[in-house]
Amino acid sequence: MQILFKNKAQADFFTTLYSRIRKYGAIPTGITQNVETLAAVEEGRKLLSNSEFMILLKQKPQDLAILKEIVNLTDKQIRYLARPKAKGTGLIVAGPVVVPFENPIPKNTKLYNLVATDA
Structure with missing residues (x-):
């Protein structure tokens, strides 16, 4: 997942995708080895805190x-x-x-x- 948060456009897209998936009752799943990279951007912090x-x-x-x-x-x-x-x-x-x-x-x-x- 950390790769998808390296720039703002990717982070926005992934955050929107995650929200849409949850809206339709599915369970989005992500794996990362580096929490620090995700938490470095606001979208990543929100994703972690809403998990x-x-x-x-x-x-x-x-x-x-x-x-x-x-x-x-x-x-x-x-x-x-x-x-x-x-x-x-x-x-x-x-x-x-x-x-x-x-x-x-x-x-x-x-x-x-x-x-x-x-x-």
């Missing part, structure tokens, strides 16, 4: 500061994202509810081989 559902994994310090402000995460929740116990550990944000989760995938499985990115 009712998020799955958050390990984050860098600058992204954690932004998420703490926008999503209203507690210091304990921030620590959970800063120093997760293992890969597959994070927070699920569903409206005002924030739930920690652990979902490691055993290394000796086909699923691990399909989704692992740490070559």
Whole structure:
């Protein structure tokens, strides 16, 4: 998603598209590795703050500061994202509810081989 917020025209288009999709009852879905890039523009901040559902994994310090402000995460929740116990550990944000989760995938499985990115 961060690529779509690099200039004003793209950000406006994507924000409008997201709103239209929601208007018709669909569920727009976006993935980003860099919250800071999205939050650097007003449209991106609005998109993040209006997102009712998020799955958050390990984050860098600058992204954690932004998420703490926008999503209203507690210091304990921030620590959970800063120093997760293992890969597959994070927070699920569903409206005002924030739930920690652990979902490691055993290394000796086909699923691990399909989704692992740490070559």
